[in-house]
Amino acid sequence: MNVLLVMIPLSILLLLGAAVAFFWAVDHDQFDDMETPGLLPLDDSDHDR
Amino acid sequence: MNAYAGAIAAAGAAECCWHCGEALPAGTVIQADIAGRRRSLCCYGCRAAAEWIEQLGLADYYRLRTEPAPKPDARESGAAAWQRPEIFRHVVRDLDADRREAMLLLEGVRCAACVWLIERALGSMPGIVSIQVNAAARRARVVWRDTEIALPQILEALSRTGYRAAPLDSQALNDVRRRESRDALKRLLVAGFGAMQAMMYAAVLYFGGNEALDPSTHELFRWLGFLAAMPVVFYSARPFFTAAMRSLKARQLGMDVPVALAIALIYAASLIEALRGGGHVYFDSVSMFVFFLLAGRYLEMRARHRAGDLTDALARLTPPFADLRREDGTIERIGIHELRVGHRVHVSEGGIVPADGALLDEQCRVDEALLSGESAPVTRRRGDMLIAGSVLLDGPVQMRIERVGTDTALAGIAALVERAQAERPQLARAGERAASRFVMRVMILTVLTAVAWGFFDPSRAFPAALAVLVVSCPCAFALAVPAAITRSLAVLARWGVLVVRPDAIQSLAETTQVVFDKTGTLTLPDLALSNVETFNGASQESALRMAASLARESRHPAARAIAAAYVGDHIEQVSAVRSQSGLGLAAIVAGRELRLGRLDFALAGRMDLDDCENAVLLADDTGPIAAFRLTEKLQPGARQVVEALQAQGLRVAIASGDSAAKVEEVAVRLGIAQWRARQLPADKLAWLTDLRTDGARVMAVGDGVNDAPVLAGADVAIAVAGSAELAQASSDIVLVDGRLASLAPARALAQRTLTILRQNQRWALLYNLTAVPIAALGFVPPWLAALGMSLSSVCVVLNALRIGRAEATP
Numbered sequence: 001m002n003v004l005l006v007m008i009p010l011s012i013l014l015l016l017g018a019a020v021a022f023f024w025a026v027d028h029d030q031f032d033d034m035e036t037p038g039l040l041p042l043d044d045s046d047h048d049r
Numbered sequence: 050m051n052a053y054a055g056a057i058a059a060a061g062a063a064e065c066c067w068h069c070g071e072a073l074p075a076g077t078v079i080q081a082d083i084a085g086r087r088r089s090l091c092c093y094g095c096r097a098a099a100e101w102i103e104q105l106g107l108a109d110y111y112r113l114r115t116e117p118a119p120k121p122d123a124r125e126s127g128a129a130a131w132q133r134p135e136i137f138r139h140v141v142r143d144l145d146a147d148r149r150e151a152m153l154l155l156e157g158v159r160c161a162a163c164v165w166l167i168e169r170a171l172g173s174m175p176g177i178v179s180i181q182v183n184a185a186a187r188r189a190r191v192v193w194r195d196t197e198i199a200l201p202q203i204l205e206a207l208s209r210t211g212y213r214a215a216p217l218d219s220q221a222l223n224d225v226r227r228r229e230s231r232d233a234l235k236r237l238l239v240a241g242f243g244a245m246q247a248m249m250y251a252a253v254l255y256f257g258g259n260e261a262l263d264p265s266t267h268e269l270f271r272w273l274g275f276l277a278a279m280p281v282v283f284y285s286a287r288p289f290f291t292a293a294m295r296s297l298k299a300r301q302l303g304m305d306v307p308v309a310l311a312i313a314l315i316y317a318a319s320l321i322e323a324l325r326g327g328g329h330v331y332f333d334s335v336s337m338f339v340f341f342l343l344a345g346r347y348l349e350m351r352a353r354h355r356a357g358d359l360t361d362a363l364a365r366l367t368p369p370f371a372d373l374r375r376e377d378g379t380i381e382r383i384g385i386h387e388l389r390v391g392h393r394v395h396v397s398e399g400g401i402v403p404a405d406g407a408l409l410d411e412q413c414r415v416d417e418a419l420l421s422g423e424s425a426p427v428t429r430r431r432g433d434m435l436i437a438g439s440v441l442l443d444g445p446v447q448m449r450i451e452r453v454g455t456d457t458a459l460a461g462i463a464a465l466v467e468r469a470q471a472e473r474p475q476l477a478r479a480g481e482r483a484a485s486r487f488v489m490r491v492m493i494l495t496v497l498t499a500v501a502w503g504f505f506d507p508s509r510a511f512p513a514a515l516a517v518l519v520v521s522c523p524c525a526f527a528l529a530v531p532a533a534i535t536r537s538l539a540v541l542a543r544w545g546v547l548v549v550r551p552d553a554i555q556s557l558a559e560t561t562q563v564v565f566d567k568t569g570t571l572t573l574p575d576l577a578l579s580n581v582e583t584f585n586g587a588s589q590e591s592a593l594r595m596a597a598s599l600a601r602e603s604r605h606p607a608a609r610a611i612a613a614a615y616v617g618d619h620i621e622q623v624s625a626v627r628s629q630s631g632l633g634l635a636a637i638v639a640g641r642e643l644r645l646g647r648l649d650f651a652l653a654g655r656m657d658l659d660d661c662e663n664a665v666l667l668a669d670d671t672g673p674i675a676a677f678r679l680t681e682k683l684q685p686g687a688r689q690v691v692e693a694l695q696a697q698g699l700r701v702a703i704a705s706g707d708s709a710a711k712v713e714e715v716a717v718r719l720g721i722a723q724w725r726a727r728q729l730p731a732d733k734l735a736w737l738t739d740l741r742t743d744g745a746r747v748m749a750v751g752d753g754v755n756d757a758p759v760l761a762g763a764d765v766a767i768a769v770a771g772s773a774e775l776a777q778a779s780s781d782i783v784l785v786d787g788r789l790a791s792l793a794p795a796r797a798l799a800q801r802t803l804t805i806l807r808q809n810q811r812w813a814l815l816y817n818l819t820a821v822p823i824a825a826l827g828f829v830p831p832w833l834a835a836l837g838m839s840l841s842s843v844c845v846v847l848n849a850l851r852i853g854r855a856e857a858t859p
Contacts, residue, residue, distance in 0.1 A: 004266075008273065015242055022238055026231050029181060 066090050140200075140216035147196050148178060153189045153204075155182070156213040163212070170210055174198065189214070236285040237343045243281035244336035250274040251333035255832035271323045274332035281336040282316050285343060307488030311518065312339060314495075318515050329512040331519050334835045341842055371403035372396070374447060388453050397445045402435045405452040416440040491518065491821070498825045509827050516824040520834040529809035532849035537802040540853030545788030546795045553781030556765035558799035559746045563694055564737065564759070566751035567705035567715055570769055570789075571691075572681040576606050578614035579680040582664075584673045592675035595621055595638050596667045599645045602626045603634050607665050608645075610679050633665075644668050681715060684769075686790035691719045693793030700745070704733045704759070733759040750792070767792070802852050809845045816841045 025031065066089065080087055081100050090099060142150045155167070164182040167189065171180045176197030182189045191203060200216070207214045250273040253262070286309075293309035312335055319330040372395040373383045380395050388394070388404055396402055402415070412430045417439040429435060435448055437457040454460065495518045502510035538548050548554060565571050581589050597615030600608035602623060626636040633646010644651045644667070651666035652673060664676040691701055702723035705712045709726040716724040725736060737759055740747050749756070749763035760766035760780045768780035769789065784791065820837055823829055829837070 011246075012276075015246065019239065019242060023235060026234055031231070031234060032181070032183070032227065 144192065147194050148192055149195050149200070150190070150192045151200060152217045153191060153207075153214040154217050155187050155189055155207075156215075166210060167207065167212060171203065171206060174203075174206060177203070188217070233343070233347050236288070237340070237347050240281050240285035240336065240340040240343050243277050243279075243285065244333070244340040246277035247274050247281070247333040247336040250277060251330075251832075251835065254328070254330075255835075267328070268326070271330050271332075274330060275320065275323055278316065278319075278332035278336045281339050282312060286312050286339045288346075289339075289342070307492065308342065310492065311488060315515070315518055318511070318518070322511070322515070327512065329515055331515065331835065334519050334838055337835075337839060337842075368401045368403050386454075388450060390450055390453060392450045394448050394450055395445060396435075396441050396448060398441060398443055400441050400445075402437050402439050402441060402448070404437045404450050404454075405457045406435055406448040406450040408433050408435055409447040409449055413446045414442040416442055487817075491817075494821060494825065501825075502827070513825060513827040516827070516829045516834050517821055520820045520824040520829055520837050529813050529845050530806060532846045533802050533806040533809060533852060536849045536852045537798055540798060541791075541795055544791045544795065545784060546791050547783045548781065553765050554799045554802055556746065557748065557782070557796055558803045560699060560748040560765060560796060562700045562702065562740055562745040563748045563750065564702045564704050564733075564740075564763070565691075565721075566749075566756045566759075567703055567707055567712055568681075569752035570750055571684055571687045571703065571719065572715060573684055575682055576610040576679040577682040578610050578677055580678050582676045582678070584675065585671075587674045589675070590617070592667060593677075594619060595641075595643060596645055596665075596675065596677065598623050599626075599634055599636055599638055599643060599667075602636065603628060607679055608634070611645075611665065611677055641669055643674075681711065683715070683718065684789055686788075688719055689790050690792050691721060693790075694796070695720070697793060697796060699748075699796075704728050704736060730756070730758045734762050737762050798853060805848055805852055809848055812844060812848070813841060 080089055081103075082088070088099070140151050144150050167182050168180055171177055171191070176194045178192040178194060180189060180191045193200075193203060204214055204216075250270045253270045254267060254274075289305050289309045289312060292305035296306055315331050315335045315338075319332055319335070322329050368385065370382050371385055371388050371392075373381045373388075374393040374395050375381060385403055393409070394403060394406065408429050408431055410431065412428060414428050415435060417427055417436060434451070435441075436459065437452075438459045452458075495514045498517050499510045499514035502513050534552075534554055537554055541548055581593060583589055583592050593611075593615050594617060597612045598621035600611040601620070602608075621639040624637050626634060628634050629646070629650060632650035633644060635642070635644045635646075637643070644653070646665065648664070648666055651668040664678045666676050667674045694701055700723065701721050702725075703712055703716050703721055704725050706728055707726060712724050712726040716722070725732075728736070733756070737747055737749065741764070746764045748765045748767060749759050750767045750769065751757075751760055752769045756768075760768060765782065766780040767782045767784060769784045782795075816837070820829070820841075824834065
């Protein structure tokens with residue numbers, strides 16, 4: 001059972017990391033526009049070549 | 050190649066402008082090389098826009114777009130006026146020493162390719178720090194460095210791409226909606242994470258049993274559950290607590306009060322149990338409960354945010370500037386906020402009247418379609434009132450301002466909308482009240498359970514009361530409505546029916562009467578040729594060919610209809626064109642002097658013909674050649690939607706601002722018996738109120754600003770896409786372009802939603818009636834209470850998923 005004492009804090013840490021990453025993404029406009037970025041791959045920019 | 054590009058190619062790209070898609074004018078053809086090919090364009094504005102896009106290397110836009118580009122405005126963009134410090138201060142916010150921020154309201158953003166184009170084109174300009182375009186709200190947030198670029202240059206660049214932009218008041222920068230949606234997303238995620246963790250720890254307690262684990266491990270997992278639930282209750286559930294506080298202060302019992310009470314009680318009671326070392330903790334249930342509720346609310350919020358808002362709508366309708374005429378005759382451009390009663394203002398041809406005022410010139414024609422719904426332009430004489438928001442068709446004119454700001458007729462309509470919105474019956478409130486009554490009863494039951502057990506066995510009083518609270522958790526009740534509604538919102542959105550106010554589903558299902566607006570809703574703005582009558586032995590083909598050759602010289606709707614009706618490819622040589630505004634055209638066509646226009650113009654009053662008052666006549670000096678009768682084109686799907694709605698047993702009516710003859714014609718073609726013509730917005734609203742007092746539940750479908758009060762006063766209001774901002778802002782449902790036909794299936798779906806919703810409520814009630822007494826008797830251990838709560842919620846959600854499964858996509 002002692003393994004729990006390692007695994008549980010580890011899972012909490014991972015969770016905190018995921019939450020921080022998600023908060024960062026929300027604050028950096030990643031979820032504001034869900035449509036336009038989907039179009040960008042269609043642009044096979046001749047002008048950059 | 051996408052659908053739009055395909056359609057353009059199929060229509061014969063040579064016939065229409067490569068940039069804006071309008072028909073090419075006859076005569077001189079403007080051409081430009083775009084993406085290595087020679088393209089024809091309709092005007093120099095379009096050519097400049099296309100070349101600029103090409104120079105920036107953004108020609109891919111033409112491949113990505115799904116709709117034609119807006120026509121660049123030949124009128125001056127007025128960009129320089131934004132330099133005025135008085136206006137500048139209004140719209141710009143300083144971020145630091147040299148970075149400035151402004152929110153722009155964009156006109157002409159139609160699809161995601163527009164967003165892409167704007168972001169690319171502006172983002173590459175030196176001095177622009179960032180630009181974000183939101184296509185749904187049609188707003189752009191721009192941050193730039195004041196030392197390198199100025200606001201007027203940015204607006205200039207935008208207008209070169211063909212998008213007109215006007216800065217919004219700097220208050221718009223505190224984007225309430227964006228903050229709200231980001232906040233909700235974060236809270237939802239925290240609740241989800243917390244609920245998952247709490248459930249994991251609780252599972253150990255439920256399934257580990259007392260034998261396998263020693264008491265200290267139990268203790269550990271109880272406190273881990275407490276830890277996981279803490280952010281859920283204190284962070285994610287905060288909106289419930291603040292809303293509950295607010296409604297308590299206002300002395301009202303909303304849904305939030307019992308919900309907040311239940312969350313607080315379960316959490317506090319579990320904490321006490323954990324402190325006492327008892328086994329009855331419900332940290333998992335409370336987190337899950339919060340997560341389910343937040344998920345429902347988040348989905349509802351997303352639907353709500355699709356709607357436009359009223360202030361934006363007003364800003365779009367009136368110009369940001371007025372040209373003030375000073376005593377000495379000079380003209381100065383000032384901001385609309387600076388305009389005062391008594392100012393003399395200059396309005397140029399094609400310009401928008403900035404405020405209500407009296408005409409000082411002899412006469413002019415204005416398009417008031419936005420306000421009155423009248424499709425034909427109206428003539429105003431000296432001293433007549435020009436209404437803010439109407440478009441001047443010939444000018445320039447001078448006017449004296451008499452009403453500004455909130456006193457204008459336009460602002461009056463907006464106020465009417467707001468009032469009607471406030472007065473709207475809140476059908477959906479009933480369901481919420483039922484749920485909150487239920488929760489209050491459960492609370493009382495909980496107290497009774499605790500008291501009753503107190504007499505028999507005080508040690509079991511606390512766990513039993515808690516079990517009652519959890520097992521009867523209003524989850525299933527609270528989810529019954531949002532789950533069904535959210536599911537049907539998603540299905541409807543796939544059908545091109547965007548529901549803005551979620552409770553509109555209920556009103557939609559209960560509709561008994563439909564009132565359509567005519568122009569723009571049932572009919573298209575353009576005319577169509579319905580028949581050709583020839584005189585003196587002229588052949589129909591040659592009459593139409595000559596008329597069409599002549600009509601190509603004019604942009605009048607009637608002329609366009611005639612030009613479009615000619616399918617042949619032989620166009621006559623046309624020279625010496627004279628156009629007489631409002632009457633017709635005269636020119637030399639294939640060597641003959643011909644006139645096309647109204648009866649008295651074409652025949653120059655020399656003779657009279659019966660029943661040709663409304664026709665367009667082609668004549669030469671010897672007499673009439675042909676009469677062209679025009680009708681309004683029906684919106685695609687108009688006939689099907691009327692038939693389908695009538696088949697569902699609804700009464701269908703038309704209320705229009707147009708003349709009786711036109712309304713009757715359309716009503717007869719669509720098989721509608723009930724119609725009213727010449728209706729002002731106030732008349733329509735009065736009629737609607739009459740219908741509603743007679744017991745009808747009214748669905749109003751419209752598109753114009755003049756429909757806005759009617760839409761707001763109806764039980765359920767539907768705006769068609771491309772309709773006026775004000776109409777969209779006051780509607781419950783917006784139909785995506787060309788999906789008028791989805792209306793009837795949407796109503797059927799709404800009815801099915803209500804059926805499922807009632808099933809859900811009945812199921813939740815049944816579950817509670819069985820579970821609560823058992824819990825009160827103390828037979829329900831925590832794991833069973835949690836399981837019961839989750840299963841009842843899952844059943845409700847699964848049942849809701851049946852909505853839209855059987856129905857075929859219209």
